[in-house]
Amino acid sequence: MSTIPHSGSDWGVKMILERYIEHLLKDGKLRKIDTSISKNLEIASVLYSVEPMPALFENVKESDFRVAGNLFCTKEQIADYFGIDVKDIIPTLARAIENRSQPETIDGAPCQEVVREDVDLDVLPILLHTELDGGPYISSGVVVAADPEYGQNLDFHRAMQIGKDRMVTRVVRGRDFHKFLERNGEVDVAFCIGNTPEVLIAAATSVETGVNELEIANALKPIQVTRAKTVDLMVPADC
Numbered sequence: 486m487s488t489i490p491h492s493g494s495d496w497g498v499k500m501i502l503e504r505y506i507e508h509l510l511k512d513g514k515l516r517k518i519d520t521s522i523s524k525n526l527e528i529a530s531v532l533y534s535v536e537p538m539p540a541l542f543e544n545v546k547e548s549d550f551r552v553a554g555n556l557f558c559t560k561e562q563i564a565d566y567f568g569i570d571v572k573d574i575i576p577t578l579a580r581a582i583e584n585r586s587q588p589e590t591i592d593g594a595p596c597q598e599v600v601r602e603d604v605d606l607d608v609l610p611i612l613l614h615t616e617l618d619g620g621p622y623i624s625s626g627v628v629v630a631a632d633p634e635y636g637q638n639l640d641f642h643r644a645m646q647i648g649k650d651r652m653v654t655r656v657v658r659g660r661d662f663h664k665f666l667e668r669n670g671e672v673d674v675a676f677c678i679g680n681t682p683e684v685l686i687a688a689a690t691s692v693e694t695g696v697n698e699l700e701i702a703n704a705l706k707p708i709q710v711t712r713a714k715t716v717d718l719m720v721p722a723d724c
């Protein structure tokens with residue numbers, strides 16, 4: 486699930502996913518849903534029924550944000566984003582792991598165009614996926630964390646909203662983030678949503694602890710990073 490701001494709002498910079506969605510729409514590869522729909526069960530149900538067709542929900546009952554889903558749920562969609570054949574995905578990723586490179590650091594990143602001091606997660610259309618879930622879930626959030634010796638790491642960790650300003654997340658033993666928690670106790674994180682495939686694919690790799698997956702992302706296709714506002718971490722500028 487990716488969250489995109491309304492176009493035509495005060496957001497000056499168009500994010501990469503927003504431009505990608507426009508490209509899908511133009512090519513007839515995305516279902517646009519204008520009717521009012523709830524983030525509780527309804528959106529997840531429609532996404533499931535149209536899968537793997539990407540969908541954009543323009544009018545979410547509980548939020549001013551739009552929701553896009555099913556954007557990158559097949560290898561074909563990933564290959565299309567990178568402009569390569571499906572058979573070249575693994576070799577491309579292998580080359581990126583071998584040839585990691587530093588992303589450009591910028592100020593004024595799209596991810597920081599709106600900064601809210603008061604944390605209210607209810608503003609975001611976090612989906613309730615099934616009746617059995619304990620709450621709304623962010624299903625593909627990328628956690629950026631750091632360790633004094635190993636530096637930065639990227640992992641996926643599903644997170645369930647349990648209050649206006651609290652989430653719980655599943656951290657499997659053996660993940661680099663789990664190692665960081667064992668070594669350091671409490672660890673600051675940046676929880677990034679609306680990521681581009683460069684970052685999604687890099688975060689899904691299990692490479693040696695100490696490899697910063699943002700450098701793999703940059704080798705896949707150049708990305709930009711920016712310093713997070715409240716924690717000492719570099720995050721994808723476009724998320």
Ligand SMILES: Cc1cc2nc3c(=O)[nH]c(=O)nc-3n(C[C@H](O)[C@H](O)[C@H](O)COP(=O)(O)O)c2cc1C
Pocket residue numbers: 624625638639640641642643644654655656657658659660661662688689690691692
């Ligand atoms: C969509 C998605 C959701 C995931 N959710 C979780 C999760 O909730 N908890 C977890 O520990 N790993 C989860 N993973 C797996 C790890 O994040 C992933 O294997 C990662 O590459 C581990 O990286 P590491 O080797 O740097 O620790 C998920 C992976 C994906 C692709």
